[in-house]
Amino acid sequence: MHIPLVDLQRQYQVIKKDIDAAIKKIIENAHFIMGEEVRQFEKEFSDLHNAKFGIGTSSGTSALFLSLKALGIGGGDEVILPANTFFATAEAVSQVGAKPIFVDIEKESYNIDPKQVEQKITPRTKAIIAVHLYGRPADMDAIQAIAKRHLLYLIEDAAQAHGAEYKSKKVGTLSDAACFSFFPGKNLGAYGDAGMVLTNNEDIARTISLLRNHGRIEKYEHLIEGYNERMDALQAAILSVKLKHLNQWTEARQNEAYLYNDLLKNIDKISPPLCHDHFKSVFHLYVIRTRYREKLSKYLAQKGIATGVHYPIPLHLQPAYRHLGYKKGDMPVTEEYSETILSLPLFPELTKKEVVFIVETIQEAFENDFK
Numbered sequence: 233m234h235i236p237l238v239d240l241q242r243q244y245q246v247i248k249k250d251i252d253a254a255i256k257k258i259i260e261n262a263h264f265i266m267g268e269e270v271r272q273f274e275k276e277f278s279d280l281h282n283a284k285f286g287i288g289t290s291s292g293t294s295a296l297f298l299s300l301k302a303l304g305i306g307g308g309d310e311v312i313l314p315a316n317t318f319f320a321t322a323e324a325v326s327q328v329g330a331k332p333i334f335v336d337i338e339k340e341s342y343n344i345d346p347k348q349v350e351q352k353i354t355p356r357t358k359a360i361i362a363v364h365l366y367g368r369p370a371d372m373d374a375i376q377a378i379a380k381r382h383l384l385y386l387i388e389d390a391a392q393a394h395g396a397e398y399k400s401k402k403v404g405t406l407s408d409a410a411c412f413s414f415f416p417g418k419n420l421g422a423y424g425d426a427g428m429v430l431t432n433n434e435d436i437a438r439t440i441s442l443l444r445n446h447g448r449i450e451k452y453e454h455l456i457e458g459y460n461e462r463m464d465a466l467q468a469a470i471l472s473v474k475l476k477h478l479n480q481w482t483e484a485r486q487n488e489a490y491l492y493n494d495l496l497k498n499i500d501k502i503s504p505p506l507c508h509d510h511f512k513s514v515f516h517l518y519v520i521r522t523r524y525r526e527k528l529s530k531y532l533a534q535k536g537i538a539t540g541v542h543y544p545i546p547l548h549l550q551p552a553y554r555h556l557g558y559k560k561g562d563m564p565v566t567e568e569y570s571e572t573i574l575s576l577p578l579f580p581e582l583t584k585k586e587v588v589f590i591v592e593t594i595q596e597a598f599e600n601d602f603k
């Protein structure tokens with residue numbers, strides 16, 4: 233048995249006919265950057281999240297970068313974000329010249345701890361980035377209240393949370409700008425890099441549209457200086473095909489996660505993720521915690537089961553952020569979790585039989601190997 237963490241080949245086999253036709257059409261039309269396919273996908277994706285505007289970008293990282301730029305955030309400003317997230321969340325802040333300020337996470341949700349956000353606010357703070365990590369929405373009521381109280385911008389990093397729901401509302405409209413990634417392994421993944429910003433604010437939408445395309449209003453007329461961070465027509469066409477399957481894929485992910493939770497509940501050396509009706513996760517990743525992580529992941533690898541760690545080095549301890557002066561012990565929950573979290577295989581096409589096999593192998597590992 234070989235079970236990868238994510239299997240994009242299995243997915244392609246299911247949708248091959250439609251994907252191949254969409255790619256062929258773009259190549260025959262020979263219109264590769266922006267255009268009708270991008271406009272159509274922007275509409276479909278923003279409609280799905282009940283957002284007024286969707287602006288396709290070249291990646292999730294550029295979606296974050298352009299959002300920060302559009303909000304006027306730059307040199308001398310501070311932006312608050314969780315210490316447990318992918319590097320790009322902080323990188324976008326540094327890219328605009330601002331300073332990332334890290335906050336520890338909540339034990340239950342693995343997301344930014346609102347109770348600790350307020351202590352980090354200074355006169356230089358301009359924004360908070362709430363990351364919906366692993367597909368589970370952050371505590372947006374609490375974070376929105378803090379942003380409102382201190383007149384801060386709020387950005388959602390929804391790179392891992394396509395279609396996730398916070399108190400029955402889709403993520404993507406719970407902030408000034410919500411940033412999505414369509415990196416191939418994401419819940420909705422392109423066949424290359426792509427991203428999108430969703431917003432209900434017309435001014436922000438317009439500024440991001442300008443910034444992503446050289447500040448252009450006509451072919452050779454530029455209102456402002458911008459960047460080349462556009463979405464490809466090929467990626468948009470592929471994403472439109474895949475979007476039709478997203479709800480069904482999300483349901484499959486959730487069912488697999490609930491099955492894992494049910495089967496793992498009697499293994500006391502493992503903490504499965506906690507589910508909550510108010511924070512409806514779309515399970516981009518299925519992340520457990522165990523003190524036996526290294527031994528367990530090696531055992532599973534020997535049995536053909538891939539695992540991952542998201543993420544092994546907290547952002548405040550990354551070599552790239554040494555100059556910010558953080559030290560070990562500053563973010564106790566993030567640090568403990570970085571040593572104990574383990575992502576198990578999870579993708580829509582994973583079968584029930586495979587989930588059962590993975591859990592049985594985990595059981596076997598604890599029974600036989602590490603007494």
Ligand SMILES: Cc1ncc(COP(=O)(O)O)c(C=O)c1O
Nearest residue numbers: 291292293318320391413414415
């Ligand atoms: C939480 C988070 N933020 C930002 C990004 C950046 O997205 P991209 O890889 O599309 O630039 C990713 C994905 O890689 C992510 O997981």
